[in-house]
Amino acid sequence: xxxxxxxxxxxxxxxxxxxVIIGVGLLMVIPLLTSIAFAEWDTAIDFVIGxxxxxxxxxxxxxxxxxxxxxxxxxxxxxxxxxxxxxxALGALPHFLSGHEGSYLDAMFDVxxxxxxxxxxxxxxxxxxxxxxxxxRHVLTYAGGQGIVVIAxxxxxxxxAGAYKVYVGEGKDERLLPNVINTARAIWxxxxxxxxxxxxxxxxxxLALGQSPVRAILHGLWVFMGAWSTGGFAPQSYNTMYYHxxxxxxxxxxxxxxxxxxxxxxxxVWTGKRAEIRKNIETVSFAITLTTLVxxxxxxxxxxGVYSDAVILARKSFYQLASGHTTTGFSTIFSRAFVTQWGxxxxxxxxxxxxxxxxxxxxxxxxxGIRVGIIAKAFFHDVRKMLSPESAVVRTKYHHVRDIALEDxxxxxxxxxxxxxxxxxxxxxxxxxxxxxxxxxxAFEGVSAASNTGLSCGVTLPSMPAAMKVAYMVAMWLGRLxxxxxxxxxxxxxxxxxxx
Amino acid sequence: xxxKRSVEIxxxxxxPQRWTxxxxxxxxxxxxxxxxxxxxxxxxxxxxxxxx
Numbered sequence: 168x169x170x171x172x173x174x175x176x177x178x179x180x181x182x183x184x185x186x187v188i189i190g191v192g193l194l195m196v197i198p199l200l201t202s203i204a205f206a207e208w209d210t211a212i213d214f215v216i217g218x219x220x221x222x223x224x225x226x227x228x229x230x231x232x233x234x235x236x237x238x239x240x241x242x243x244x245x246x247x248x249x250x251x252x253x254x255x256a257l258g259a260l261p262h263f264l265s266g267h268e269g270s271y272l273d274a275m276f277d278v279x280x281x282x283x284x285x286x287x288x289x290x291x292x293x294x295x296x297x298x299x300x301x302x303x304r305h306v307l308t309y310a311g312g313q314g315i316v317v318i319a320x321x322x323x324x325x326x327x328a329g330a331y332k333v334y335v336g337e338g339k340d341e342r343l344l345p346n347v348i349n350t351a352r353a354i355w356x357x358x359x360x361x362x363x364x365x366x367x368x369x370x371x372x373x374l375a376l377g378q379s380p381v382r383a384i385l386h387g388l389w390v391f392m393g394a395w396s397t398g399g400f401a402p403q404s405y406n407t408m409y410y411h412x413x414x415x416x417x418x419x420x421x422x423x424x425x426x427x428x429x430x431x432x433x434x435x436v437w438t439g440k441r442a443e444i445r446k447n448i449e450t451v452s453f454a455i456t457l458t459t460l461v462x463x464x465x466x467x468x469x470x471x472g473v474y475s476d477a478v479i480l481a482r483k484s485f486y487q488l489a490s491g492h493t494t495t496g497f498s499t500i501f502s503r504a505f506v507t508q509w510g511x512x513x514x515x516x517x518x519x520x521x522x523x524x525x526x527x528x529x530x531x532x533x534x535x536g537i538r539v540g541i542i543a544k545a546f547f548h549d550v551r552k553m554l555s556p557e558s559a560v561v562r563t564k565y566h567h568v569r570d571i572a573l574e575d576x577x578x579x580x581x582x583x584x585x586x587x588x589x590x591x592x593x594x595x596x597x598x599x600x601x602x603x604x605x606x607x608x609x610a611f612e613g614v615s616a617a618s619n620t621g622l623s624c625g626v627t628l629p630s631m632p633a634a635m636k637v638a639y640m641v642a643m644w645l646g647r648l649x650x651x652x653x654x655x656x657x658x659x660x661x662x663x664x665x666x667x
Numbered sequence: 668x669x670x671k672r673s674v675e676i677x678x679x680x681x682x683p684q685r686w687t688x689x690x691x692x693x694x695x696x697x698x699x700x701x702x703x704x705x706x707x708x709x710x711x712x713x714x715x716x717x718x719x
Binding site (some may be wrong): 204313347349352353360361363417420424425428433436437441444446449454457461465466468469470476477478480483484 | 681682685688689691692693695696697698699700701702704706707708710711712714715717718
């Protein structure tokens with residue numbers, strides 16, 4: 168029997184959702200100050216309106232939903248998924264008011280893409296967007312990468328017992344430190360330290376490439392944010408191909424690979440367990456699958472004579488595949504080059520890379536290396552068991568910060584989530600095919616959206632059917648939050664209507 | 668032992684004693700990415716040898 172939520176349940180969900188939205192409103196201070204600094208007054212007004220909307224909602228719910236009740240598990244999941252929807256709807260205001268979006272749906276698509284660190288966009292005339300709006304695009308992808316709930320946890324929640332439940336609802340289920348608030352702060356520490364180094368390195372490279380100091384600093388910051396969050400937004404429509412620089416490419420690769428690491432791995436490596444980088448199941452799995460896919464794509468591209476020399480071949484092949492595998496979405500080739508130059512095998516390799524994705528509890532999307540690693544270990548475990556005498560006890564372990572025994576519940580959970588991703592990939596592919604796109608292109612673009620990657624083969628355009636825009640938005644949301652909290656929100660909605 | 672350990676590892680995340688560890692960690696992570704880049708370059712060289 169489904170229980171109808173009580174008034175107290177609505178109040179606690181409203182209260183905490185409001186807190187997260189206040190956090191989103193506060194984030195808009197950054198693009199607002201950028202707009203003021205560059206005398207972009209129209210853009211500044213757009214952000215004032217956006218902030219006002221967030222604060223009216225946020226503080227309004229604080230007043231309307233006064234309660235001392237703390238969060239339960241189901242509340243945490245509903246707050247996590249619900250606040251992403253509200254944050255998308257309100258965060259889209261500055262996008263829509265800028266005049267660069269074809270409709271409010273397009274604006275919401277771009278904001279959902281930003282929060283979920285996907286990187287697909289429908290914004291028009293990107294090369295002439297104001298600094299303020301460009302800053303907002305990158306701030307929301309950077310914030311979304313850490314998790315907008317993590318922001319609220321780190322800075323707005325005061326040590327509530329329910330905080331961990333919202334944190335888990337956002338798809339991050341590992342505690343770096345015993346206290347969840349300190350875990351959120353450690354996540355931000357790692358991100359901010361990398362921000363300082365990555366920003367400086369990319370800005371200096373931009374200066375060396377001939378950019379003006381202000382432009383180099385802004386581009387350095389934005390490309391860092393796009394890379395670290397594995398978001399894939401870049402300030403120019405040519406994405407990172409705009410820079411035509413091997414140094415810029417290497418730096419961005421280092422940042423987005425580091426950005427795709429599990430925060431638990433970061434914390435282990437940063438606190439002295441440096442061997443973790445070669446022992447962890449996620450880094451091992453990532454290295455094996457990426458190198459195998461690079462091998463496949465590189466050999467096909469070389470056989471077809473697409474690139475003239477080995478260095479260019481390595482640069483193009485590795486960059487797109489590493490970007491796809493980390494679910495970043497940066498690209499140094501034109502979108503249609505996937506279709507016209509890379510061909511079905513190259514696109515398939517990239518699609519597989521995007522589908523697998525990078526690490527759990529990171530800024531990345533996709534099935535995740537840990538699940539692929541666990542399933543592979545389970546497969547070899549079964550083979551060993553079959554080949555061993557009946558009386559033999561076969562044990563398998565995997566390493567993730569510590570040695571963990573491979574047990575059936577772990578394998579079952581990994582299989583369930585993997586299956587959910589595969590079904591979602593199939594559904595978005597079918598949606599594309601039903602709208603008349605070739606299956607390879609529909610699969611590539613659909614998997615890119617659902618795995619929060621953002622590489623495009625030219626399907627995602629403002630002229631794309633509205634149903635596909637909505638399907639991709641739902642896929643991005645489901646993929647980022649890893650299903651459970653979204654299902655909890657749906658269940659919450661159903662229980663309001665049908666519960667007893 | 669527990670008391671000694673709490674003295675050795677500063678409690679605050681931003682304590683100056685922690686920063687050398689943080690920087691070494693960052694370098695280790697960057698080295699991992701560079702190894703993958705080097706592997707890709709070797710693969711491309713091999714591909715060009717097979718398909719000149």
